[in-house]
Amino acid sequence: MAEVVVFGVAGEDHLWLADLKAGTVTRIDPPKQGALADADALRKAGSTVVKTVNLAAAASSADAVFGGFMDG
Structure with missing residues (x-):
């Protein structure tokens, strides 16, 4: 299983790192080189980049998620 x-998020310039084991989410500095920088550039241009994640959805609040709702 993935550890991180x-x-x-569309419309935001920065990236986030979710540490699944620790249960934390941290804002990270924009990557300057390498594959992550390339993927970040693609997403900023409007592409969606997915690798080994099979569900990602934005919601307006945690309550919405726990209520079973996702933003369209």
């Missing part, structure tokens, strides 16, 4: 997940 890096994600970005």
Whole structure:
């Protein structure tokens, strides 16, 4: 199982690192080189980049998630 997940949210310039084992989410500095920098550039241009994640959905609040709702 993955230990961490890096994600970005449409409309935001920064990325986040979710440490699944520790249960934390941390804002990370934009990558300057390498595959993550390439993927970040693609997402900023409007692409969706997915690797070994089979569900990702934005919601307006944690209550919405626990209520079974996801933003369209």
